[in-house]
Amino acid sequence: MVHPVRGSVELSEEQRVFRRSVRELCSEFDDAYWRERDATGEYPHEFVDALADGGWLGVLIPEEYGGAGMSTVESVILMEEIAASGGGFGAAQAVHGGVYNSVPLVNYADEATKAELLPKVAAGEVSVQSFGLTEPNAGSESTAIETTATREGDEYVVNGQKIWTSRVDVSDYLLLVVRTTPVADVEKETRGLSLLLVDLDDATGQGALRMEPIPKTAGEFVHSFELWFDDLRVPAGNLVGTEGEGFYHLLDGLNEERLVVAAECVGLGELAVERGAAYAREREVFGRPIGANQAVQHPLAAAHAHVQAAKEVTYAAARRTDDLTRRELGGRANTAKYLAAEACFEAADAAVQAHGGFGVAREYDVERYLREARLTRLVPVTQQLALNYVAEKVLSLPRSY
Ligand SMILES: Cc1cc2nc3c(=O)[nH]c(=O)nc-3n(C[C@H](O)[C@H](O)[C@H](O)COP(=O)(O)OP(=O)(O)OC[C@H]3O[C@@H](n4cnc5c(N)ncnc54)[C@H](O)[C@@H]3O)c2cc1C
Structure with a gap:
């Protein structure tokens, strides 16, 4: 059956079945569940376990x-459904790393690591939820990272600091981006970066990792941390891919991941539109439903139009990940992320406005959607950086930075 607000996009029969089963599972976690997680800041373990039991983390x-x-289409469906079900961007982010960190492992880890680790990740027995790239002096400019890993015998010795590393508290392993060759010794700053799989229990046991949570205002139940590494010893066998090529390994799959983030925004936007419209149908002021006023209808209808347009762009690109060049796909993925984040912010804002004073009451959830929608304009790539890509790679404008 076609959902009245979420509509339908072109999918195969298997993909439609997949969507229905994700929707069914998500329906077991109601608004009260997510409200409680948001209020207490507790990670949604039950929800993530249920997804793992369904085999969907793999x-x-x-x-x-x-x-x-x-394929990418299924991960787009998965994340859209999780967000639209009531979980919002926060719920999608609770599992995002677990789904996406498997990509560089599948593509670049050695056979022994893959055979040992991936079945456990797929079964939800081992978690590789966290990914550490951003540093205090390197956010958008990711190649400026200063955390180093120096080879000593059959180990790397890691020193430095990361910031905003999410889900470290629910991960067994951290996929860490480090500089293995100083910038001065490489011909381009994109070279000399490497990926290390860090066993977090071992790192804590060595006394070489300190972590502090970062208090924040959106997605409270997905915790982000500041990390300090002090002579952390990582077995050389935990290098993922080729030393010095880590940045290029990350580029593989980056566009697909951006489409999945766009889908998370689309799901949140659909959720906000639905809740705004439902309230506007029920709430009576001046003797009639507030939704009878065009001033209430139009912002919701415009947001719906923009969310659905972003959805079409997202799914159209997700269906073509195999036949577009990386640059073409990058243009579409950055366009999708940009449009979807703007649309979900518009939708959440319209939903808050339609709720009047209750728009800021936790009981109605829409204030949470607005906080999360604001975050989507910042992560995992800011809107400006997404537009920089489109300007440079699609419109052939001079590189602006
Ligand atoms: C809740 C949360 C979770 C996160 N989780 C993770 C994680 O798990 N792992 C991880 O590695 N990182 C994570 N991040 C970090 C996130 O990826 C960065 O915050 C993001 O990439 C932006 O970097 P920055 O914060 O350093 O901003 P900056 O790079 O300092 O940018 C500041 C502002 O300047 C703008 N700007 C900078 N340069 C340009 C330019 N050339 N043109 C136009 N505008 C520009 C930016 O768009 C932005 O608005 C997380 C962040 C948050 C908030």
Whole structure:
């Protein structure tokens, strides 16, 4: 059945079945569940466990390693549904790393690591939820990272600091981006970066990792941390891919991930439109439903139009990840992320406005949607950086930075 607000996009029969089963699972976690997580800041363990039991954390892990071996379209469906179900961007972010960190492992980890780790990740027994790239002096300019890993015998010794590393508290491993060759010794700053798989229990046991949570105002139940590494020893076998090529390894799959983030924004936007419209149908002021006023209808209708347009762009690109060049896909993925984040912010704002004073009451949830929608304009890439890509790579304008 076509959902009245979420509409329908072109999907295969299997993909429609997949969407229905995700929707069914998500429906077991109601608004009160998410409201409670938001109020207490508790990670939604029950929800993530349920997804793991369904086998969906391994959506992108090939079947030979125990995963579902699905494509970008399925991960787009998964994340849109999680967000639209009431979980919002926060719920999608609670599992985002678990789904996406498997991609560089599948593409670049050695065979022994893949055979050992991936089936456990797919089954939800081992978690690789966290990814550490951003540093206090390197956010948008990711190649400016200063955390170093120096080879000593059959180990790397890691020193430095990360910031905003999310889900470290619910991860067994952290996928860490480090500089293995100083910038001065490489011909381009994109070279000399490497990926290390860090066993977090081992790191804590060594006394070489200190972490502090960052208090924040959106997605409180997905915790982000500041990390300090002090002579952390990581076995050289935990290098993922080729030393010095880590940045290029990350580029593989980056556009697909951006489409998945766009889908999370689309889901949040659909959720906000639905809740805004539902309230506008019920609430009576001056003897009639407030939704009878065009001033209330139009912002919701415009937001709906923009969310659905962003959705079409997102799914159209997700269906074509195999036949577009990386640059073409990058243009579409950055466009989708930009449009979807703007649209979900517009939708959440319209939903808050339609709720009047209750727009800021936690009981109605829309204030949470607005906080999360604001965050989507900042992560994992800011709107400006998404536009920089479109300007430079699609419109052939001079690089502006
Ligand atoms: C809740 C949360 C969770 C996060 N989780 C993770 C995580 O798990 N792992 C991780 O590695 N990182 C994570 N991040 C970090 C996130 O990816 C960065 O915050 C983001 O990339 C922006 O970097 P920055 O904060 O350093 O902003 P800056 O790079 O300092 O930018 C500040 C502002 O300047 C603008 N700006 C900078 N340069 C330009 C330019 N050339 N043109 C136009 N505008 C420009 C930016 O768009 C932005 O608005 C998280 C962040 C948050 C808030």
